[in-house]
Amino acid sequence: MSLATTSLLRRGAALSDTAEQLRVLRNHEGITHLPQFATVLRDHGHAPLHARSLTTLQVNVGKMCNQACKHCHVDAGPDRQEIMTRQTMQHCLDAVDAAGISIVDLTGGAPEMNPEFRWFVEELSRRGVQVIVRCNLTIIVANPKYNDLPQFFATHGVHVVSSLPFYDASHTDRQRGGGVFDDSIRALRMLNDVGYGREGTGRIIDLVYNPLGALLPGPQASLEKEFKRNLMQRHGVEFNALHCITNMPISRFLEFLLNSGNYERYMTTLVSAFNPSAAENVMCRDLISVGWDGQLFDCDFNQMLDLPVASSARHIADFSVDALAGRPIVVDRHCFGCTAGAGSSCGGQIA
Amino acid sequence: MRFNCHPFQIFAANTHTPNPKPVTPHLTPAMSYYEPTDLPKFGSISEYQPELAAKFFDWYGAVFAEGALTQREKSLIALAVAHAVQCPYCIDAYTTDSLQKGATEQMMMEAVHVAAAIRGGASMVHGVQMMNKVREVSM
Numbered sequence: 001m002s003l004a005t006t007s008l009l010r011r012g013a014a015l016s017d018t019a020e021q022l023r024v025l026r027n028h029e030g031i032t033h034l035p036q037f038a039t040v041l042r043d044h045g046h047a048p049l050h051a052r053s054l055t056t057l058q059v060n061v062g063k064m065c066n067q068a069c070k071h072c073h074v075d076a077g078p079d080r081q082e083i084m085t086r087q088t089m090q091h092c093l094d095a096v097d098a099a100g101i102s103i104v105d106l107t108g109g110a111p112e113m114n115p116e117f118r119w120f121v122e123e124l125s126r127r128g129v130q131v132i133v134r135c136n137l138t139i140i141v142a143n144p145k146y147n148d149l150p151q152f153f154a155t156h157g158v159h160v161v162s163s164l165p166f167y168d169a170s171h172t173d174r175q176r177g178g179g180v181f182d183d184s185i186r187a188l189r190m191l192n193d194v195g196y197g198r199e200g201t202g203r204i205i206d207l208v209y210n211p212l213g214a215l216l217p218g219p220q221a222s223l224e225k226e227f228k229r230n231l232m233q234r235h236g237v238e239f240n241a242l243h244c245i246t247n248m249p250i251s252r253f254l255e256f257l258l259n260s261g262n263y264e265r266y267m268t269t270l271v272s273a274f275n276p277s278a279a280e281n282v283m284c285r286d287l288i289s290v291g292w293d294g295q296l297f298d299c300d301f302n303q304m305l306d307l308p309v310a311s312s313a314r315h316i317a318d319f320s321v322d323a324l325a326g327r328p329i330v331v332d333r334h335c336f337g338c339t340a341g342a343g344s345s346c347g348g349q350i351a
Numbered sequence: 352m353r354f355n356c357h358p359f360q361i362f363a364a365n366t367h368t369p370n371p372k373p374v375t376p377h378l379t380p381a382m383s384y385y386e387p388t389d390l391p392k393f394g395s396i397s398e399y400q401p402e403l404a405a406k407f408f409d410w411y412g413a414v415f416a417e418g419a420l421t422q423r424e425k426s427l428i429a430l431a432v433a434h435a436v437q438c439p440y441c442i443d444a445y446t447t448d449s450l451q452k453g454a455t456e457q458m459m460m461e462a463v464h465v466a467a468a469i470r471g472g473a474s475m476v477h478g479v480q481m482m483n484k485v486r487e488v489s490m
Contacts, residue, residue: 171455211451218452222421226453272391 001138002178003068007077008252015255016075018306024254025333030264034271037335044276049285049329051298054321056287058105058300058346059084059092061117063292065109066142069163069176071210071253073304076109086116088294088316093123095319105132105287105346107300110139112146125156132159134346138180140187150187150194154203160196161243161346162188163208167230171212188237197238206241208348214262216273216341217244220349243348246270248301248337270336278343278351284329290316298329300346307332390440423452430459431466 008016015021041047063080065072096104104124111117111133124131133153140149153160162184166172169181188197188205195201207227211217224242231237247253249267257263284298288309294316297303307330308314313323343350397404415425426449433441449459 166453168455213450215447215451219417219422222417222423223453226423268391 001067001142001180001183003077004070004173004175004177005068005252007068007075007079008255009075010077010079013255015251018304021250021254021305022332024258024263025249028263031267031333034267034333037331037333040271040274041279041331044279046276046279049279049282049331051325051327051329052285054099054101054286054288054324056103056105056283057092057096057101057290058107058287059089059290060107060292060300060303061089061109061111061114061120063109064113065136066113066139067110067136067177067180069252070256071175071247073248073251073253073301074109075251075304080109082292083114084116084292084294086119088290088292089116089120089123091294091316091319092120092290093127095316096124096127096129098319099321101129103130103132105134107134110136112139112149118152121152121156121158130159131156132161135160135162137162137164137184137187140190141183147190150191150196153191154194154196160191160205161208162205163210164227165210165212167227167234175212185235185237188231188235188239192238197240204240206243207239208243208245210245210247214257214260214266216269217246217344220244220342241348243346244342244344245346245348246337246340246344248334250301250334251304267333267336270340273340274336275339275341275343275351278339278341281343281345281350282329282335282338283345283347283350288324296324301334301337302330305332305334385439387443390443393440423449423454426452427454427458427462431462434463434466435470
């Protein structure tokens with residue numbers, strides 16, 4: 001397997017500084033005529049956006065990854081060393097206990113590369129929490145020590161969510177790296193072998209589609225049909241549902257937009273496609289995102305832009321249901337990515 | 352609010368893009384008859400005849416909705432027709448739309464070949480008419 005790119009941080013790119021990303025989102029000369037997200041929300045009677053409930057704790061357990069995808073909003077890769085400690089995970093467990101959180105969504109990087117990953121999943125599973133693991137698939141076959149992950153996931157009832165931007169190799173590898181598609185298919189077969197994606201097993205593997213460029217994702221239901229038909233016919237693999245996710249104009253995808261001359265057009269498309277009913281159901285209203293170092297954010301995208309939660313509780317060690325309930329959501333222009341068209345969340349379309 | 356992702360309708364439904372610049376009645380050297388920036392202004396055709404435009408955009412949206420044909424099939428047909436009628440706006444819009452609907456580059460080029468084959472075939476089949484005439488007038 002070969003890497004699709006290297007991290008912005010490793011290259012010393014200007015966009016590795018989140019202040020520069022925010023400057024591009026707010027003041028880039030090509031988009032200053034576009035409205036602010038808060039203004040559009042207000043025009044539709046949704047501003048300011050407030051937290052509604054707390055059902056999900058999304059935990060980024062580290063930026064280390066065996067892949068380096070071209071669109072990665074985390075700027076993850078093999079060179080990234082940021083990893084959540086067991087102590088911070090314990091604070092997360094305490095928060096889950098205190099708030100009665102029912103879903104914990106583990107993401108990265110490749111979350112499985114965190115040495116405390118299995119301990120964390122076991123602790124969550126023991127509490128009866130629904131654990132989601134955002135598994136990149138290739139990690140399962142990257143090293144023999146990960147080959148038993150499908151069985152580990154099955155044992156703990158983990159809901160696996162995995163990116164696969166297309167049902168053929170050339171499109172997938174262009175975005176995620178050479179050989180990623182073939183490794184992903186091998187991993188999907190291993191997951192199928194322990195019941196994932198098979199009807200009646202209750203073991204859920206969902207796939208995530210994101211466009212291969214400066215495009216909005218297409219209709220989820222019809223793309224899901226195409227993915228299911230093609231993956232079964234060509235490779236004999238099954239999965240449960242397809243989630244369509246819009247590429248966020250941040251980090252490495254923002255770099256692509258700028259370098260390819262697509263930035264202004266893409267932002268205009270996102271703004272033009274603003275959908276009020278998607279805005280009503282954005283995921284940040286029902287979750288808290290925890291960074292690898294324990295800091296709290298409204299979502300994984302705000303986390304990657306260093307936009308902390310607007311609350312007196314800004315670290316998982318200081319977690320307080322009362323301090324976070326009903327907080328105003330921190331928004332900026334990247335939020336148009338979640339409200340465009342049929343909307344976008346970590347669970348796919350929302351409108 | 353009804354929401355539709357079709358490339359033309361997205362702009363027709365848009366209330367946030369800046370007001371279109373006034374149309375200059377003459378062409379300057381920097382302009383051509385086809386301006387890429389005109390595509391997002393498609394919805395503005397309703398300014399001169401709102402009732403008919405509303406009917407057109409409603410019908411347009413219904414045509415491209417999932418039906419006996421999938422949205423992707425309809426988008427590829429639109430792409431082929433766009434090449435047949437040689438509409439740069441349509442080619443721009445339905446290249447993007449086909450990709451968004453999950454079409455591959457190979458599918459899209461095959462659609463263009465279909466358009467080209469029909470155009471070419473439409474010329475070639477008239478060769479029969481030519482042959483008929485030849486036979487009519489020849490000894």
